[in-house]
Amino acid sequence: MATDYTTELHYLALLNTLASGERRAGVYLQAWADTTSDPELRACLSMVANRETSHYHIFKRRIEELGYAWTDNQDPDFEERLKVSGSALSDAEKIRWGK
Numbered sequence: 001m002a003t004d005y006t007t008e009l010h011y012l013a014l015l016n017t018l019a020s021g022e023r024r025a026g027v028y029l030q031a032w033a034d035t036t037s038d039p040e041l042r043a044c045l046s047m048v049a050n051r052e053t054s055h056y057h058i059f060k061r062r063i064e065e066l067g068y069a070w071t072d073n074q075d076p077d078f079e080e081r082l083k084v085s086g087s088a089l090s091d092a093e094k095i096r097w098g099k
Contacts, residue, residue: 022053
């Protein structure tokens with residue numbers, strides 16, 4: 001079955017948004033995992049970060065299978081979230097900040 005690539009898929013923007021969010025979540029959750037002193041929380045955060053990153057790769061691959069290229073949707077809060085996640089704040093402070 002041939003696909004008409006001259007018309008953008010109506011859900012392509014959604015796939016890009018999902019892939020972008022999953023990628024960013026993997027990054028900032030791993031930054032938090034790398035800075036926590038709690039070994040159980042580190043293991044949990046790393047597991048979730050890996051899962052989020054895996055979701056990014058799945059969405060990105062699907063976008064490419066459909067004949068398009070993934071486009072990162074910028075998040076103006078990402079740099080601040082990453083800074084907080086990778087900071088020396090306590091885990092409780094990071095949780096409070098995120099709310």
